[in-house]
Every structure is written in C-alpha cells, then in structure tokens.
Amino acid sequence: MRPTEAMFVLFESPSHPMHVATLTLFDPPPGTAPGAHAAEMVARLRAHTEVAELFRKLPSRPLHGYPWWRFEKHIDLGYHVRHTAVPGDGTMAELLSLVSQMHSMPLDPQHPMWEMHVIEGLTDGRTAVYTKFHLSLTDGASGMRLLHRALTVDPDLQDCPAPWSPSVAAPTLQPSLDPRGVLRSGLVTTRELTAAVPTLIRAGYHGLTEEHLTLPLQSPPTIFNAPTGRARKVAARSWHLKRLRRLAACTGAPLDVVVLTMCAGALRAYLLEQYALPDAPLTAMLPVPLDLGESPTIGPGGNRGIGAMVVSLATDENDPLTRLARIADSVAHTSGIVAALSRTQFQLVSVLTLSPIMLDPVRRVLDDIPPPFNVMISYTPGPARPRYWNGAHLDAVYPIPTLARGQALSITLTSRSGQLHVAVVGDRTAVPHLHRIIGHLDSALTDLDTAARTASP
Amino acid sequence: MRPTEAMFVLFESPSHPMHVATLTLFDPPPGTAPGAHAAEMVARLRAHTEVAELFRKLPSRPLHGYPWWRFEKHIDLGYHVRHTAVPGDGTMAELLSLVSQMHSMPLDPQHPMWEMHVIEGLTDGRTAVYTKFHLSLTDGASGMRLLHRALTVDPDLQDCPAPWSPSVAAPTLQPSLDPRGVLRSGLVTTRELTAAVPTLIRAGYHGLTEEHLTLPLQSPPTIFNAPTGRARKVAARSWHLKRLRRLAACTGAPLDVVVLTMCAGALRAYLLEQYALPDAPLTAMLPVPLDLGESPTIGPGGNRGIGAMVVSLATDENDPLTRLARIADSVAHTSGIVAALSRTQFQLVSVLTLSPIMLDPVRRVLDDIPPPFNVMISYTPGPARPRYWNGAHLDAVYPIPTLARGQALSITLTSRSGQLHVAVVGDRTAVPHLHRIIGHLDSALTDLDTAARTASP
Numbered sequence: 001m002r003p004t005e006a007m008f009v010l011f012e013s014p015s016h017p018m019h020v021a022t023l024t025l026f027d028p029p030p031g032t033a034p035g036a037h038a039a040e041m042v043a044r045l046r047a048h049t050e051v052a053e054l055f056r057k058l059p060s061r062p063l064h065g066y067p068w069w070r071f072e073k074h075i076d077l078g079y080h081v082r083h084t085a086v087p088g089d090g091t092m093a094e095l096l097s098l099v100s101q102m103h104s105m106p107l108d109p110q111h112p113m114w115e116m117h118v119i120e121g122l123t124d125g126r127t128a129v130y131t132k133f134h135l136s137l138t139d140g141a142s143g144m145r146l147l148h149r150a151l152t153v154d155p156d157l158q159d160c161p162a163p164w165s166p167s168v169a170a171p172t173l174q175p176s177l178d179p180r181g182v183l184r185s186g187l188v189t190t191r192e193l194t195a196a197v198p199t200l201i202r203a204g205y206h207g208l209t210e211e212h213l214t215l216p217l218q219s220p221p222t223i224f225n226a227p228t229g230r231a232r233k234v235a236a237r238s239w240h241l242k243r244l245r246r247l248a249a250c251t252g253a254p255l256d257v258v259v260l261t262m263c264a265g266a267l268r269a270y271l272l273e274q275y276a277l278p279d280a281p282l283t284a285m286l287p288v289p290l291d292l293g294e295s296p297t298i299g300p301g302g303n304r305g306i307g308a309m310v311v312s313l314a315t316d317e318n319d320p321l322t323r324l325a326r327i328a329d330s331v332a333h334t335s336g337i338v339a340a341l342s343r344t345q346f347q348l349v350s351v352l353t354l355s356p357i358m359l360d361p362v363r364r365v366l367d368d369i370p371p372p373f374n375v376m377i378s379y380t381p382g383p384a385r386p387r388y389w390n391g392a393h394l395d396a397v398y399p400i401p402t403l404a405r406g407q408a409l410s411i412t413l414t415s416r417s418g419q420l421h422v423a424v425v426g427d428r429t430a431v432p433h434l435h436r437i438i439g440h441l442d443s444a445l446t447d448l449d450t451a452a453r454t455a456s457p
Numbered sequence: 458m459r460p461t462e463a464m465f466v467l468f469e470s471p472s473h474p475m476h477v478a479t480l481t482l483f484d485p486p487p488g489t490a491p492g493a494h495a496a497e498m499v500a501r502l503r504a505h506t507e508v509a510e511l512f513r514k515l516p517s518r519p520l521h522g523y524p525w526w527r528f529e530k531h532i533d534l535g536y537h538v539r540h541t542a543v544p545g546d547g548t549m550a551e552l553l554s555l556v557s558q559m560h561s562m563p564l565d566p567q568h569p570m571w572e573m574h575v576i577e578g579l580t581d582g583r584t585a586v587y588t589k590f591h592l593s594l595t596d597g598a599s600g601m602r603l604l605h606r607a608l609t610v611d612p613d614l615q616d617c618p619a620p621w622s623p624s625v626a627a628p629t630l631q632p633s634l635d636p637r638g639v640l641r642s643g644l645v646t647t648r649e650l651t652a653a654v655p656t657l658i659r660a661g662y663h664g665l666t667e668e669h670l671t672l673p674l675q676s677p678p679t680i681f682n683a684p685t686g687r688a689r690k691v692a693a694r695s696w697h698l699k700r701l702r703r704l705a706a707c708t709g710a711p712l713d714v715v716v717l718t719m720c721a722g723a724l725r726a727y728l729l730e731q732y733a734l735p736d737a738p739l740t741a742m743l744p745v746p747l748d749l750g751e752s753p754t755i756g757p758g759g760n761r762g763i764g765a766m767v768v769s770l771a772t773d774e775n776d777p778l779t780r781l782a783r784i785a786d787s788v789a790h791t792s793g794i795v796a797a798l799s800r801t802q803f804q805l806v807s808v809l810t811l812s813p814i815m816l817d818p819v820r821r822v823l824d825d826i827p828p829p830f831n832v833m834i835s836y837t838p839g840p841a842r843p844r845y846w847n848g849a850h851l852d853a854v855y856p857i858p859t860l861a862r863g864q865a866l867s868i869t870l871t872s873r874s875g876q877l878h879v880a881v882v883g884d885r886t887a888v889p890h891l892h893r894i895i896g897h898l899d900s901a902l903t904d905l906d907t908a909a910r911t912a913s914p
Binding site (some may be wrong): 012013014015017035038039076081082083084085086087088097098101104105106108109110117120121229230231276305428429 | 469470471472474492495496533536539540542543544545551554555558561562563565566567569576577578686687688696885886
C-alpha cells in the first residue's frame with residue numbers, strides 16, 4: 001500500500017470517516033414503473049459478479065502496524081449493492097435527508113470499502129443512486145469518472161456494465177480535480193509538504209504577496225471554519241445552464257465567474273441571516289488542474305497533478321454587478337499570476353494552500369494558522385450529450401465530498417445536458433439551516449438577472 | 458465515567474462497534490393510515506424536547522486519554538429521531554434487511570450515542586421502530602425496559618412520554634439479564650476477572666466438573682465460534698405461545714425447555730445443511746439472574762448482579778422427544794448445582810463462563826481457550842397485557858444484541874401478549890444464509906408437535 005493510501009486508512013476515526021460519494025438520479029426507461037425500476041437496477045447490478053481489483057481491495061492491518069492491501073476473492077454484492085427507499089412524501093428534501101444520514105456513516109473496514117445504494121420512492125419517479133468510496137480507493141472526481149464510464153450515449157443499449165466490471169474499472173485511475181487527488185496521485189507526501197514552507201520563502205513567496213495574489217492567510221474567520229464532526233447535511237438543486245449562459249453573455253464575464261458570483265451572493269445572504277458575515281470578503285479555494293492551458297488528457301504514466309487557487313468572493317459588496325466585477329477581477333488576477341508561475345512554484349503555492357486540508361490526518365500540526373480559505377467551491381463542466389444506463393437516462397449528478405477538519409462547508413457544481421447541478425455539503429452542527437443556502441443561490445441568481453437587465457436595457 | 462463504561466468507549470473500533478438495539482412493531486391506531494402514522498410518530502417524538510441526563514451523555518476524550526462524560530445541553534432531535542422507509546414490496550424480509558444494515562453502522566461518538574428510527578412502508582401496515590443504544594449508556598435488557606416504560610396499558614391514552622423524557626429515564630438503571638449487564642453493573646472489573654481463575658480452582662471448581670455441570674471447555678468448535686466483523690444479518694419471526702404451552706403441558710417439560718429444544722432442533726438442522734454439525738452436542742449460554750429464587754426487584758444501591766449458566770443442546774440427537782428430555786435433564790442438573798452453589802461460587806463460575814465475552818475489549822488475552830459456549834440464547838418473558846403508545850398497539854419486540862468477537866450467533870426470545878418473538882442475529886460472513894434458521898425453528902416446532910402427539914395419543 002502506498003503511503004498516500006495508507007494515510008486515509010490509518011487516520012480514519014469513528015468521528016472522521018474518510019469517504020466521498022456521488023448522488024446520481026436516473027429517469028426510468030419508458031414503460032418501466034419507478035418502483036420496479038429500482039428493484040430491476042439492483043438485480044442487474046448484482047448480476048455483475050466479475051469485480052475489478054480496485055473494488056476487491058481490502059486494507060489489512062496488523063495491530064498498530066502499517067496497513068497493506070489484500071484482495072478479496074469473492075465479493076458479496078448483496079452487501080455492497082443495497083436497495084433503499086425514501087420515506088414520507090418522497091420529496092427531494094426527504095431524499096437529501098436520507099443521503100445526509102448515509103454520508104455520515106463510516107464504511108466497514110472489513111469489506112472492500114465501497115457501497116452503492118439504489119433508492120426508490122421519489123414522487124417525481126426518478127431512481128436515485130448513492131455511491132460511496134473510501135478515499136484510500138479513489139478520490140471524488142476519479143470515482144465520478146469511474147461511474148460515468150459505465151454509462152453509454154445510446155438510449156437503447158442494454159447490457160451496460162457495472163462500474164466495478166473489469167472492463168470499466170481500469171487498474172490505474174488518473175489523478176483528478178479533487179484536492180485530495182493531490183495526495184492520492186502521489187504528487188506530494190507529508191515530508192514534501194512540511195519541506196514546502198522554507199522552499200516557498202526561497203521561491204519569492206513574499207514577492208507574490210505584494211502582487212495582490214489572494215493568499216491563504218488573508219481569509220477572515222467564519223462559522224464555516226469551525227471544528228467538524230461526522231454528521232452531515234446535504235442540500236442540492238439544479239438550474240438551467242442557459243440562464244447562466246445568458247448572464248455571462250450579457251455581462252461579458254466567463255461562465256465560471258457567473259457561477260462563483262451566484263455562490264458568493266448566496267453565502268453573503270446566508271451569513272447575514274445568521275448574523276455572521278465578516279467585514280472582510282470571504283475566500284474560496286478552487287481546485288484547478290496544475291498544467292493550465294495544457295491538454296486535459298494525458299497518457300498513462302503522465303503526472304498531470306492538481307493545484308489550488310484562492311479567489312476573493314467579494315461578500316462585503318452588496319451590489320451584485322459590482323460583486324461580479326470584483327470576483328472576475330480576482331479570478332483574472334490570480335489566474336494571471338498562476339500562469340506566470342513556474343510549474344514548481346504553482347505546486348508549492350497549491351501545497352501551502354491545501355496543506356491544512358491534506359495534513360488533516362496529521363492533526364494539530366498547523367492548528368494555529370488562520371483558515372487557509374473559507375469554503376471550497378469546485379466546478380467541473382461535464383459532457384453535453386445525455387448518458388444512459390440500460391435505457392435509464394442519467395438526469396443529475398451531485399458529487400458529495402468529504403469535509404476536512406475545520407472546513408465545514410463545501411459547494412460542488414457540475415454541469416451536463418444543459419443543467420447546472422449544485423450540491424452543498426456541510427457539517428450538521430457547524431452550519432445550521434444549511435438547506436437555506438439553496439434558496440439563497442436561487443435568489444442570488446435572480447438578483448444578478450435583475451441587475452444585469454437594469455444595467456443593459 | 459466509570460471504568461465499566463469507559464471500556465465500551467475506549468475499545469470501540471470501526472470494525473467492532475459496541476451497541477445494542479431493539480426492533481419494535483406497532484399497529485397504527487384505528488383510523489390512522491400507516492404512512493401517516495410513521496410521520497405522526499416522528500413529529501410526536503421530536504416534540505419531546507426535554508431530555509433526561511442519560512440521553513444527553515457524551516463521551517469526551519482527550520487525545521489518547523481517559524474518557525469522561527459531558528452533558529449536551531441542546532439535543533438535536535432531528536438528528537436522533539429519524540424517518541426511514543422499507544424499500545421494495547414492504548415485506549418483513551425487506552425490513553429485516555434494512556435493520557441488518559442499520560445494526561452494522563457504528564453510532565457517532567460526537568453526539569449522545571443513541572438513535573431512534575421510525576420505519577414506514579411495511580405492507581402489513583405496521584410501523585417499525587429501531588432503537589439503538591451504545592453499551593456505555595445501557596445494556597440491551599435495561600434499554601428495552603426503558604422503552605417499555607414510555608408505554609401504557611391504556612389504548613386511549615394520548616400524551617405518552619418519549620423514552621428520553623426525564624419522567625421515564627430515571628437516573629439509575631437496574632442491572633439486567635444481558636451478560637454485558639454484569640460489566641455495566643460494576644459487579645466485576647477486569648482485575649477481578651483475571652483474578653477469578655485461581656480463586657475458582659481453590660473454590661473446588663474441579664469438584665464441580667465431576668458432578669457433570671456443563672462447563673465452558675466442553676463446547677465443540679463450530680462455525681458460530683468464528684472471528685466476527687461489523688456487518689450483521691438479522692432474522693426474526695413470532696409464534697403463538699399457546700402452541701408451546703400445549704407442548705409443555707403434553708411433555709411435562711417447563712416452557713423454557715420447550716423453547717430451548719425448538720432452538721436446538723433449528724441449529725441442528727441448519728448445521729446439517731451446512732455440513733458443519735459437530736459430533737459433540739452444542740452448548741448454549743443462558744444469562745440468568747444471580748440471586749436465583751430471590752425477589753427480582755431490589756432497591757437502589759442493591760447489587761443484584763447477573764450470572765450465566767451453560768446447558769447442553771443435545772444437537773447430536775435426532776429424535777425430538779429424546780432431545781427435549783436430554784435438554785430438560787441438562788437444565789435441571791445445571792440449575793440444581795447452581796442452586797447449591799454459594800452466591801460467590803456462582804459468580805465465579807459465571808465470570809469464567811462469560812470472561813471471553815466480557816474481556817473481548819481486552820483482546821487477545823484468552824485467545825487460546827476453546828469456545829466457552831457455542832451460542833447465546835436469552836429468553837425473557839414479558840408482560841401479558843398489551844401495551845400502547847399514543848393509541849398505537851405494541852405488536853412485537855425483538856431485541857438485537859451486540860455480537861462479541863468470536864461469538865457469531867445469538868438468539869433472543871421474548872414473550873408478550875400470547876406471542877413468542879424470536880430474533881436471530883449473526884455475523885454476515887461467518888453465518889451464511891442466516892434467515893434459514895427461522896424456517897428451521899418452525900420445522901423444529903412442528904417436529905416436536907408431531908412427536909409429542911404420536912407419543913401421547
């Protein structure tokens with residue numbers, strides 16, 4: 001077992017499980033009743049008894065010793081693939097409450113650490129699938145790519161594979177946009193991390209500060225930077241991408257800046273409501289590919305790597321258009337500096353930004369440092385063409401990340417087939433009334449709309 | 458925190474959570490739709506916001522230090538009381554599969570360690586309630602008594618309290634029939650346990666062996682004495698007590714011997730099917746009150762204590778009536794010896810019997826000792842009169858125990874209102890096809906019936 005995998009095994013505790021998940025929603029194929037579809041999906045998934053190595057890995061750990069991988073021969077799909085139902089009226093709110101509970105539960109280290117829950121009972125007729133992976137197996141974005149590889153663009157195709165089929169789960173997974181991917185990809189080890197600070201100073205880190213790069217230590221303390229536990233709340237909703245595209249065209253800002261401004265508006269409204277808005281603007285950490293501008297695909301053996309950049313969310317600004325302009329400015333400025341940095345320099349800046357997150361297993365090392373950023377906002381554009389699994393149309397995908405100690409809120413956005421899917425994940429105790437952020441996201445979008453229309457009649 | 462409580466906190470691991478649970482089934486009050494009843498029950502339970510100390514206790518643990526209790530002021534009932542649904546066709550098998558999953562999940566140490574899940578969706582219209590307690594709070598039987606105290610004999614009474622209401626959850630709970638109750642009650646500490654063996658030898662333990670007392674070291678190795686993990690399977694069913702009472706009258710055996718013979722027949726058939734029946738008869742550990750013949754109620758401060766006796770299940774015997782006679786003989790013989798023992802001697806015999814279970818947190822101490830017994834069978838007669846909660850009739854109660862390391866099967870029986878309720882709990886991997894034991898219990902009862910009728914026309 002690689003040290004980067006072992007860290008996630010060794011430092012997991014009942015209070016801080018280390019897993020990521022994806023919530024997907026499927027429309028049943030035409031002519032299939034919703035309840036029957038869930039049962040059929042479970043039966044079809046369980047029929048895929050040939051299981052790739054990745055899904056048969058089991059951490060084996062001598063008493064207090066270093067863990068190693070063993071490979072389970074027989075996989076009990078009755079255990080790994082589960083059939084569940086939404087209670088009550090079958091609303092999305094009830095589904096998300098169930099998913100929040102599921103996401104708070106640690107995986108069983110005595111089975112290969114993944115689970116797939118097929119959930120029926122949504123009144124809108126869709127079938128939900130909640131899939132959970134341990135971080136020692138894969139990070140969030142790689143896990144999501146894996147799930148996607150089992151899908152097809154052909155609505156009529158049957159015999160789609162399960163994500164654990166050997167044809168789908170290739171032995172090596174690419175490192176991904178998830179910040180934990182940095183660790184998993186082996187880019188940095190703890191030793192490299194702790195060595196990073198003096199190197200950074202030599203590399204002219206102070207010079208960078210003077211160029212107004214938004215840097216970790218400039219983030220104000222917020223309720224989002226509180227001690228975290230294991231209980232989660234998850235909220236999610238989707239918006240039509242064309243509303244955001246129209247706003248981007250109308251304001252001249254890139255689509256991702258519009259998305260960030262929508263998030264910033266929602267966080268500002270939420271914190272105001274909680275009497276907890278700091279005077280200084282909040283910062284967001286955006287995971288970005290390290291090789292900016294390079295081809296995003298790279299052959300096996302290549303080391304693409306991941307980095308992070310921190311931008312200002314201008315939450316001290318009330319006017320939506322001014323906020324948009326300031327965020328666009330911060331993103332452009334930071335991207336400009338990042339582009340000017342050598343690959344090594346950017347790696348080092350990223351490492352310093354992410355270190356409190358990545359070092360979270362090696363607790364208490366950096367406890368006295370102010371929050372490196374306030375929230376993580378990750379935006380991944382997905383494929384435009386629809387995807388299917390045995391005739392069922394994939395309607396929505398919500399990635400649900402792990403929260404690190406001291407980072408109590410995370411917003412993950414994906415886009416696909418003309419929709420923007422947003423999942424907000426928070427610590428149950430640290431972030432009260434989390435679902436209100438979804439309402440504020442909608443209001444923030446409307447406010448931007450109104451302001452843009454007023455400005456350009 | 459007492460050392461007996463701390464043990465359950467300190468030695469819990471993600472692979473071996475330490476909780477017990479009770480599954481109860483309620484008939485909705487006349488005129489209430491099943492789905493509406495579950496939602497109403499959740500709302501009514503969550504309205505009981507005044508919470509007794511026992512349900513506000515939270516283990517607080519400095520890094521690697523000795524844990525202590527702190528008391529949560531505000532209890533988040535939205536977290537502790539959950540609303541869930543049975544998937545698929547809403548059969549008992551599907552409910553039990555859901556309960557098996559729930560019972561495999563460790564409690565979150567960052568909240569007071571109890572949960573109550575109200576489960577709707579059974580096609581028979583009943584509402585299920587799965588309640589989970591950490592062993593540091595209470596043992597299984599005391600927890601069950603606590604749930605019962607919230608009930609009433611009046612079918613029309615409304616405003617029934619929640620089990621966590623201060624009027625219900627008295628600050629001190631009596632020690633109970635659960636073998637873990639011995640530990641919890643403070644009767645024995647680890648030091649006393651390890652000191653027990655030499656004391657026993659001095660107390661004439663070898664003399665007892667010669668009197669044919671069924672003793673721990675006489676149990677054959679079976680598949681039920683295998684390493685255990687965290688994943689569980691739970692099976693349950695109820696039978697009319699009058700069938701068993703008729704058999705008791707017809708054969709002249711006490712009711713609990715008839716119950717034991719039914720279990721023995723089922724285990725024999727199950728092991729035969731698995732090609733795993735040992736030549737030597739299986740043994741069962743029965744938890745029994747230490748003060749045999751004394752009043753079961755004792756004032757606060759009294760030390761009633763619990764013991765264990767091991768009896769033979771005569772599983773090497775094919776004929777049901779001969780098996781019944783041999784079990785009756787083993788129970789009478791063991792009870793006779795137990796009655797003749799001094800209280801201290803019985804305590805010591807019990808301690809030796811239970812030590813591998815109770816010492817399971819202090820692992821690897823007694824690993825080389827053969828299984829002290831093969832299965833635990835616990836039979837608790839319950840109240841004869843029906844009980845209600847806000848008009849809903851309590852139809853069935855199934856206690857779901859923890860399995861100790863190396864004890865992969867447990868059968869728990871309770872009787873109430875003319876029904877015998879049986880729950881079989883097993884390790885998911887060690888005990889394959891666990892649900893078949895339920896079928897075998899039914900066949901064993903029928904076989905006994907037939908044999909008794911043939912014998913006494």
